Every structure is written in structure tokens, then in C-alpha cells.
Amino acid sequence: MDAMAAVKQTFFQECEEQLAELETGLLAMERGEAESDTVNAVFRAVHSIKGGAGAFSLGDLVQFAHVFETTLDHVRNGALEPTADVMAVMLRAADLLADLVAAARDGHAVDSGRSEVLVAELTALSPGGADASAEEEDDMSDFSFTPVSVAFDFSDTPAVAGRSYTITFKPRPELYAKGNETALVLRELERLGQLETSCDASGLPQLAELDPEGAYLEWTMRLTTEKGEDAIREVFEFVEWDSSLTIQASDADGDADSGAGSTEDAFAALLRSIQADETSLPATTADIIPLPLAEEREAVAEIDAQPAKAVAARNGEGGANANAGAPQTIRADLERVDRLIDLVGELVINQAMLSQRVMEAGHVPGSAVALGLDELEHLTREIQDCVMAIRAQAVKSVFQRIPRLVREVAGMTGKQVRLITDGEGTEVDKTVIDRLNDPLTHMIRNAIDHGLEKPEVRVAAGKPAEGVVRLSAMHRSGRIVIEVADDGAGINRSRVKAIAAEKGLIAADAVLSDEEIDNLIFLPGFSTASEVSNISGRGVGMDVVKRSIQSLGGRLSITSRPGKGSTFTMSLPLTLAVLDGMVVTVADQTLVVPLTAIIETLQPKAADVHGLGGGARVIAIRDTFTPLIDVGRELGFRTTATDPLAAVAILVETEGGRRSALLVDTIQGQRQVVIKSLESNYRHVPGIAAATILGDGRVALIIDVDTVIANSQSDATILEPVLAAAG
Amino acid sequence: MIKHDNSSRELIAFRIGEQEFCVDIMSVREIRGWAPATVLPKSPPYVRGVINLRGAILPIVDLAARLGFQPPEPTVRHVIMVAQVGSQVVGLLVDAVSDILSVTDDAIKPTPDVASDMAKTFVRGVLAIEGRMISLIALDNVLPALEPIAA
DSSP: OHHHHHHHHHHHHHHHHHHHHHHHHHHHHHTTOOOHHHHHHHHHHHHHHHHHHHHTTOHHHHHHHHHHHHHHHHHHTTSSOOOHHHHHHHHHHHHHHHHHHHHHHHTOOOOHHHHHHHHHHHHHHSTTHHHHHHHHHHHHGGGSOSOOOOOOOOTTSOOOOSEEEEEEEEEOHHHHHTTOOHHHHHHHHHTTEEEEEEEEOTTOOOGGGOOTTOOOOEEEEEEEESSOHHHHHHHTTTTGGGEEEEEEEEOSOOOHHHHHHHHHHHHHHHHHHHHHSSSOOHHHHTOSTTHHHHHHHHHHHHHHHOHHHHHHHIIIIIHHHHTTTSOOOOOOOHHHHHHHHHHHHHHHHHHHHHHHHHHHTTOOTTSHHHHHHHHHHHHHHHHHHHHHHHHEEETHHHHTTHHHHHHHHHHHHTOOEEEEEEOTTOEEEHHHHTTTHHHHHHHHHHIIIIISOOHHHHHHTTSOSSEEEEEEEEEETTEEEEEEEEOSOOOOHHHHHHHHHHTTSSOTTOOOOHHHHHHGGGSTTOOOOSSOOTTTOSSOOHHHHHHHHHHTTOEEEEEEETTTEEEEEEEEESOSSEEEEEEEEETTEEEEEEGGGEEEEEOOOGGGEEEOSTTOEEEEETTEEEEEEEHHHHTTSOSSOOOGGGSEEEEEEOTTSOEEEEEESEEEEEEEEEOBOSTTTSOOOTTEEEEEEOTTSOEEEEEOHHHHHHHHTTHHHHHHHHHHHHO | OOOOOTTEEEEEEEEETTEEEEEEGGGEEEEEEOOOOBOOTTOOTTEEEEEEETTEEEEEEEHHHHTTSOOOOOOTTOEEEEEEETTEEEEEEESEEEEEEEEEGGGSBOOOOOSOHHHHHHEEEEEEETTEEEEEEOOTTSSOOOOOOOO
């Protein structure tokens, strides 16, 4: 069962890719780029999902994918014009398909009403309407895995005018290993016209010699169809590489009877050959018909038994064939990659220690040993860069969810929105990718809901009714910068200021610059929407977005021009596995303060430090009194107060936007450190965010600035017992 | 030393002050010399701090302090036993590793009734070997219990 689960997981991974391709293709078609490559790609995506879903008996998914595929097929063969209305239905169908895939993966149900509505809409689009759908219903049962009989009975089929083709098709074992199915191919072929099939089972060995994963059958078909050879080739699109296939045009006046007859003959021959074998095989011999189904079982059993092989084949060859020219990729276990990163981190530390020892041993720079070490250092750094690059992923995986979100929010707000994305290929560490979705979703919602005006307002202002939201990503000075820009009305500053004053966030008579007013929207408890809307008014505002970005070590800023729109810019580190920090010394302990929290460092002067009751002290920085926090005492490293005049103050800002000054003994310097978890072998330590390993191989702790400051405000209760215990 | 037989288990014996203890050898991953640890704030006194074990952060528990003895001032002669405790890896600071014992289960006698909390928390049985008494201890409770963390 585990093996099956693994294959299923791969199927869902592939579904994600197919859905992404589907969405990309549909959006291209919506823009009017309905080239046959695009339409085919879209069709192929839905078809692949349907095929895979059939193998796992995901009935809902198969049924819907089938209807969707049928409608797409009409677009593909030109019977249905991809107009804007049609594409709108298609896009919604793609959304539902994504939901169905998610539902199948997580094992919950999707509202069947939605599915029915879309099925009706899709069917209505099809030329032929209700008749076509009835036919589809019938067709659907074919995808279940109960041994239904597949009758190759063509006597009722009306004669079809057109060319006749002779097709020989001999699958190789790889075809089945990839989860393809001959019966489905034949069925697909049957849709093109009148089909006569004969199966040559002469290659079938005795059961004792039969390789259960082998492929022994060969089909010869006569197809009379109005479609061209291309249409036939397309049926074989997924299997062509793994089979011997010939397609020959011949005259249409062939003998129709011989084909059907030979099918039966072939089955009979096959039956005889199986019965000839002395081994009893009740399931197979009981019925002559389930031949293709026996093949099906074979294929499934094969996947079950050899998931790794099947998966490898699908991913490797299939992928390479589908997009020749695209860079080849492998899937790797994230844990392995992380382990590699750990080891390389160790290598860097070891190399630094080795260099230090060699210098201590008296080797001068420029000596052979020192030169060798320089080279080693160079190589080590290069390896580190390469390993970090393995984890890097394009932001595309996050961006591709956005078009759907835009459609939904646009639908709910009654606004017309066009989304432009840029820089989808920008790469960033997986740790960042995973946590990008929520803030980005919120920013997009905000841009549409608050940024863009309603169409009539836009038209009145002389703008096109359709608003534009531009989402872009780029690398800038070692960080990734993601911008969400709208061409809406911009921030209504007088209104923002009035609301902030009303909510007591600022004094009513405060004089603020434009920039300061814009930044008011990041204050907790600020929400400009006068009516609480379904989209943005969920009690979380831009302050939450800002905080979640800050917790990733990022920054969020806004620029706005009245009447022209607003731009939210978030800048994030390229990885969460490393952190820029200031290395400081406190009571002989080495600590790291995250650089993102630091505003400035300063040398306290006697005149600036003031006591404020108890042991609390404040420091005057440019006319404001900021709490002075003695890090050594706060963390319990020392019991006596530090002399501020002999120490350094680091002005930091908490996630809530409040400032404090941390008092440390000395500053060693600024450096990038690799973040190591304390929890994995120990537990969470209050005031400490994580640990890191310094160049000398020793562990240094990374200060959690927010909790240190929060704890300092309830000092008396926390500090005393710890000191007592330590003493 | 007791003879090796089929139902035997291997224990690793170590010394803390005047007393001898042992743990199942399967839980011990490696033994290394003492290296100065980075002090952790707001931790119990028996947690010496953390060291770098090939890229992983390893907490060091002073087993003497944990078992209620006078904690020693660690010297280069002290050793750290790196042990697996549940899903975590912990370094145990002890005076010295003395022996590897192969004993049968029935050689392990029940813990005598004493008033010591340490004995109740950690000692799972005692062995009498060549006139020495060696206490078999369980490592489950060496790390501080997870307390609710104040927000």
C-alpha cells in the first residue's frame, strides 16, 4: 500500500504541474493566443489528469475532467470559438478542476453543486448540446476499474465517409510501465470514425515463460475517418515513443467484415493459447472479453510493484519528451538537501579553523601550504553557493496561484482587473517560497479591494474600466524584491489621517509628511474600508502583513501617487537558512543580533542615560527617551548592572514598531550566520531565537529581540528566580 | 564480570564522583572529550550549555548535577557521552567511562527503597559486579521537562 501511496503522491505532484500548465495555457488563449500548440497543451494537461485520476478510481475528478476535456476538444478541432465568454467558463472550470484535485488529495468533498453548474455550462458550450452530454455519461463508465466488458462491436456504426488508414500498433513494456493503457487508446481512436481492430496474440508465450511486465500483443486497425493523419497521431501522442506504430493511408473501400472477424478470431486464438496452458487461471479464462483489462491489471500491478521505476520513467523520459529543450530536473528529498547544506556549512567552518591553525603554526601567507589553503577556501565557498542554489526555486510556483485569486476577488468586488506578472523566474530559497503565499495573497486582495476603483469611477476619471495589477519579482542587492502595484486612485491621505486620528492612533493635530501618512496603514487596528468587505475586512490588516514579512527578516514599504495608484514593495532575504547578524559580546558570551531589527548603534553618554524608578534606565536619543535594556542581566549572564558608559547601545525596532536600546559590552562585527535550531535537540529558550556556529566552531546564540524586550518589561517576576537558581 | 550468554545486554558503565552508573550501550552514539559549552540563558543549573556536534546543536547535561551531586569543574579529563534520548541527541558530562558490561536481565536487581528522589527518577535497577554496585539509569528524564513557555 505504501508503494501505491507513493505513486499517488507523484500523481498529485504531477497534477500540480499540469494544472499550472493548464492555467498558463488558458490565460494565453484568453489573450487571444489560441495557437494550436497552446490548445494542445491545455488539452493534454486535462487529459493527463483524467488519465491519472482514472487509474486511482477518483470518480468525481475523472467525470469532471472528461466533460472539460470534451469541451476543450471542440475548441481544438475548431468547432468552438474561444471567445471571452467561453474562456471565462474554461478558467472557472480549471479552478474547479484544481479544487477537485485538492479534494481528492486531502480526501474531502467538493460542493457537488459547483461541479454540476460547470458541467452544465461546459456541456452547453459544446456543439450538439445535451445529446453530446448523454453520450459522455455513457462513455464515463469506461474509466472505472471494475471489469466491464469492452466490446469491439462495430456492426451498428454508421458508415463513415473519408479516408481509410491501416494502423499497426505494438506497445513495448515501457508503455504500460508509464501507466498508459491500450484499451483507452483504442477507444479514443474509435471516436475518430469507424474502427476495425484485430489483435495479434501470436507473440504471447506460454504462461511459464510469460514476463508479467512484458508486452506481447500487437494490434492492427483499419480506421475510416474524415480526420487527417494528424488527428490519428495525436491519439497516440503519449504512447508513440513506447511502441512501434505505423499509420498508412489506404483506399476507403476495404472489406469491413474481415476486421471484426479477425478480432474475434484473435480473441479466440488467445483464449485457446491460454487454455492450452495447464496452469489454471480462472480469472482470465472465465471470460474471453477482459483481455484489455487483464492488461490493465498488469500495468497497475507493475506500478504497484515497482513505483520507483515507474516514477523515474515518468519523470525522466516523459518529462524530457514533453518539453525537449527545457532544462532537465530531478526531484530530491528535501531532507537530503538540508543535510548536504549542513555538511557544507561544517566544511566551511572546518576550513576556516584549519587556516587559522596553519597560520598559528607559523606558515607565512604566500607559502605553499597557505596557497593551497586559499584554493581550498575558494572551492569551499563555491560548493556552498552551489548547494544553496539547489534549494532555490523560482517564485513562479507562488505567482501561478495569483491569477485565480485575482479572478475571485475581481468577481466578488465587481471590478475589472488585468494581472500582469513579471520576473516569475526569479529564484529564492524554498524556505522563503513556502512563506511567501500568505502575505502576497493579502497584498493582492488589498490592491484590488482598496487600490482599484470600481469601473464606473475609473471611466469617470478618464481611465480604462479595466484596472491593472502588476506583480513583479526581481533580485536587488542580495535580496528578492516583490512589488504589487495597482493603477488605482492611490492612498486617500486625508481620509487615512482622519481615520488614524479617529482611532486614536495619532494626535488629531499631528503634522505628518505624505510618507508618514502612507505608513499609517501599517499600524495595528487600522482599516480603511468603510464597509467591512468579505475580502479584506477579516480583522487582519496591512499590519499583519507587515509583521509576517518582518518575521521573515523582510521589509514592506509603500509608495503612492494620488490618482495614479500605489505600489507595495516587499524585500526579503534570499534564504531563511542564513541570517545577517551583528556579532556582539555580552558577559564573555558571544551573541548575534539580527541585522533586520537594528536601526543604529551608539556609544551612550553619561548625560543621556537616566534612571527611571527601580533598576530601569532610559537613554535619550534625539529627544526621545528609549528604554535601555541590559542584555547581560536580561539573559541572566550577570547579576550586576552593566556600566552604560563602558558599553555599546544598539537601537532596535520590534515587530510592533517600538524602539528599545540593547546594551552590550562590545561589537565584534557584522556577518552572515547559518541558522541552527535549538529545539531539535533541546527546547525553546526564552529570549533566544536560534543558534549558529561561528568560524571557530563554537556555538553562538541568536537573540530574539522581541521577547528580550517583552521580558524586560516584566523583569521582576522572571529574572529573580532564574538568578536564584543560577547562584 | 558476568559471562556472555544469549539473553545478555550490553551496558556502558561510567563514574561520577565515587559512584558508578551504567546505561544501555545502544543509546550511546559516541564518546568525546570535554569542550567548553556556550551557556544557555534561563536554563536549569545542570544544563551546561550547547556545543557544536558536526553542525548540530548539542545540549550538554552535567549528569553529576542532574543526579544531585556536587557538580565538578570540568577538565580535559572529563568526557561527554553523546546519547540518543527519544528523538533528541544529548551530551552527558561524566567523570570517566569505566567499563563495558555484558549482563543478563536477571543480574539486574530492583532498586533498594531509599528516600532519594534521584534514585526514584533515574535508577531502574542495580548490579552487583565484583563487589561494586553499579546503578542502571534511564535517560528519559535527563533534559528539563517542557514547561509552558510564557508568550
